[in-house]
Every structure is written in C-alpha cells, then in structure tokens.
Amino acid sequence: MMKKLFAAVLMSFSAAAAVAVPFGSQSVLVVEDDTGKVLLEKNADRLMPIASLTKLMTAMVVLDAKQDMDEPIEIEQSDVDVIKHSSSRVPVGATIPRRDVLQLALMSSDNRAAASLARTYPGGPAAFKAAVKRKIAALGMTQTAIEEPTGLNPANRSTAEDLVKMAHAASRYPEITRITTDPKDIINIKGREVEYHNTNRLVGAKGWDIGLSKTGYTQEAGRCLIMKVKAAGKNATMVLLNAGASSVRVLDALNIRRYVLGDNSSTAFAANAPRAKASAGGTRRVKHVKARRRHR
Template sequence: MIRKLAVALLLSCSVAAASAADAPDVRLGSQSVLVVEDGTGKVLVEKNSTAIVPIASLTKLMTAMVVLDAKLDMEEQISIDQQDVDVLKHSTSRVPVGATLSRGEVLQLALMSSDNRAAASLARTFPGGPAAFKAAVDRKIRALGMAQTRIAEPTGLSPANTSTAADLVKMATAAAAYPDITRITTDTREVINVKGRSVEYHNTNRLVGAKGWDIGLSKTGYTEEAGRCLIMRIKAAGKNATMVLLNARANSARIMDALNIRRFITGDEGRATTSRVARSAPASLIKASAGRMKVSKVSNGRKKAAPSKKPRRRRAD
C-alpha cells in the first residue's frame, strides 16, 4: 500500500513538473486567468484560476440565461423604474427612468452596453419578482456545476457576486449555446428608440469588431472591487478557445492580456510578451484607464501617459 502511494506521489510530481515546464511565457496583468480550448477542455493558459473574486458585470451573462430560460415574451414592454437605479455604486446610465422598451431591447442593453438599470429591470419584471429571479439563478448555478459561485443580484454591482475563472469558463460555455446571447454580445452597436429619440449604444468590449478578431461571445465587467474583467470566446488560427480574465488594473491591461493570449494561441512570434503587445496593438485599443491617466502619444513603440484634463464618472462596463 505504501509503495502504491509513493508511486502515485511520484507520478503526480512528474505531471506537475511537466506542466510547469510546458507553461507558456505569457505575461498577464489580470490577477486570475483561464483559457481553455473549446471542445477538448484543454487548458492553454492558467493563472490563479480557482481564486474566488468579485465578477462585476460578467454576472449579466447569468442574468440573460435565466431570463431566456424562462421563455418570456421578448416583445413585452418594460418600463424602467426608480427601483432599477443604482444606489450602491451610483453608476451612470443612458436609459432614463420612465423609458419603455421591449424586453428584447432591455436584454440588448444589459448585455452589449452592460447597462445596470436594464439588468435590474429584467430581474424586477421576472415572473415572481426579484426573489423568484434569485431562486432561478441559484438553480442555474447548481445545474452548471459552478460550486464556487455566488450571485446576489442581477447587475454585478455587488461585491457579493463572486466566482472563479474556472467556474466562469463553465458559464461562458453555457451562454454560448444561446443564439440571442452570442448575437447580442458580438454586436458592435445598436440604435434604440428611447422616449421618442434614436439613441446609439455601443459594445463595451473594444475588441468586438476590431480587425483580425473573430469573437463568438463577449462580456466585460468592472467595479472597484473586481477590477477590469473579460469573458470572450474567440477563434484564432483554426482554434476555438474561451478566455476569462479577472481583476486587471486597467482597461489597457485587460486588452493587452487578450492580445497576448491570442498571439500565444496563434503561435505568432513564438512567445508573446506584454511589451510586444504594446508595440503591436492599435492605438485605438490601448487606452490606459488607471487613475486619471490616458494614453496620449506613441513614440518609439512606447506609450506615453499624460494626465487627463478632468475626471469622468465611470459608467458600467
């Protein structure tokens, strides 16, 4: 018996050593990362994938699945109520109280533009109200085997909404099976009639629609506690992969991580590094958002930061 245990221990050590030796040299700014090859489940990149952390607006993928599972009328009109206003983080919204939209349009705004009022209204108008919505979310979490996930409310504003990169790969895989979710999250923009005027809304993920990117699912997230987060399913070099990036310090770091990972998947220049990404990324996709700094100039392949003229209120991400 002791001999068998010793052999098993040696084998496990050998596997761990091999995994460490084969680990890709990908420098990542996100604190938790998991990239998995779709279909096979092969782990391509991993960093702190079991750490339980706040997930911000990545929550809205779960909100969308629960709403769609209920097979509610997408043409039913929903009025944005004062109850839907964010009183926790006081985030801004371009959906005014009193606006009446179809449930399908509200879902579009919750997913593509990550609007918190829209997400809150989906839970409020769920059959049985917020309590029934929360119960449906809990059932969905259990059904997907997301044992390390807790979701307290539909927007992601609460730091009580927590999960791991490993659990969120399961959520992303499930969400990708919903045509409405994949369509909405990969739209670059949408014009919606709000109180009699046409308002243009944009995708919060700047990589959607960017040259060279084939994205099948996307969702961003941001709160102070969660940092910058991102879920994407991408196709690169004939490979399909799901990536989860959690707690990057800035939007630029989140984008550079995604670029680095794609370069690693495609085998571009062997090994990807953050410095290579900084030199090759389009200027329009690299905008520092840490503190009150923004990228203003590119010189000799390096970004020079300059103070922004005035602070901006953060919108949902």
C-alpha cells in the same frame, strides 16, 4: 515530416513564450473549446468578485423563462444603482421592449436594464434569485455565488474555472452570442433613436473573430473579461479577472491570442482599437463600425 516538426517547434515556442509573458490580470484561464484542454491558467481557482460578468447569468435565466420579448418594460426608480451610483443612459420612465432591454444589459452593460429584467421576472426579484441559484447548480458552478443581477454587489463572486462553464452555457443561446458580438446598436428611447456601444473594444476590431463577449468592472473586481475567440484555427474561451486597467485587460487578450493560440497575423496583436472610458458597468463610444438600425 519537416512541416510537422516545424509546427511542433512553433507550438513549443509559443507555449514557452506564454509562460514568459507577464499577464496583468490576477486570474487567467484559457481553454480550447474543441478538446477542453487548458492552454493557460493563473490563479484559476481563486474566488473573486465578477462585476458585470454576472449579466451573462442574468440573460440566461431571463431567456429560460421564455417571456414575451416584445413586452414593454418601464424603467423604474428602483432600477437605479444605489450601490456604486454608476451612470446610465437609460432614463427612468423610458418604456422599452424586453428584447432591447436585454440588448442594453449585455452589449452596453447597462445596470438599470439588468435590474429591470430581474424585477419583471415571473414572480419578481425573489423568484429571479432562486432561478439563478438553480442555474448555477445545474451548470456545476460550485464556487459561484450571485446575489443580484447587475454585478455591482461584490458578493457576486466566482472563479475563472466556474466562469468558463458559464461561458460555454451562454454560448448555446443564439440571442446572447448575437447581442454580445454586436459592436453597437440603435435603440428607440422615448421616441428618440439612441446609439449604444459594446463595452469590449475588441468586438468589431479588425482581425478578431469573437463568438461571445462580456466585460465587467467594479473597484473590487477590477477589469474583467469573458471572451470566446477563434484564432489560428483554434476555438478558445478566455477568462480574465481583476486587471488593473482596461489597457491591461486588452493587452492580456492580445498576448493570449499571439502566444497561447499561436496567431502571429499582423492584426492579432495590433492594439489600435479606439480608447474607451467606462464607469461600473457603463457605456463607451466606438466610431469605426456602422450601427445596425432596428426597424419596428
């Protein structure tokens, strides 16, 4: 009886603490996966640009098409970002198997990779966009509009409420959950093995059990994050939109884990992950995890 009472008091304290904690992201939604219960919300219905969170939708539509994942895709000049002029470590002229292009688009959020997936979709970019529209409707994402596959266009907009639906759908694709929770990977680019890293600094960090992850950034969207986590016995999905800096986005995730999910372990809120530098949808460096070498 005393244990139950203590647990109830602890939960009440955690909920009160969560309300007291100022979250830097402009829109926040945390949902318990097993029950659908909303654990925390802040402007969850506010329509905002979603930047590279878009790439989860791109990946689902590409996988739904059941294309040959071993088919080589050549990166073309038309795949280069002319909206934000973001950098890329995937050179024009590189020929890469579709499965590795998907890896680059999701894990390291490469914009050329995402653009090439839409360009090589059956029927081309117009057919890809139509498929995205159908997928949005099928998932009941009534407040979402996606105009292109990378998220660079600020017309790609949604709400935290809709993005939780997208996260739940994406988590049902084993390829997406595997790729987005890879800390880093080595991919053959023009005969040279190149190391690429996950844009989420918490993936691979000690104490974090992450089941799905995707970051996003443009000037209009700010720093964004979708993440499925397991903490303190709870499975939860968090959506963070329009944080002012990467450090703010990470701090919000740490506070959600501690105060909303009730995980008071010493590693739950130790922000000792390596620092990251990222451009719009760009890559970053991590040194504390080993690469998984891909054999061909």
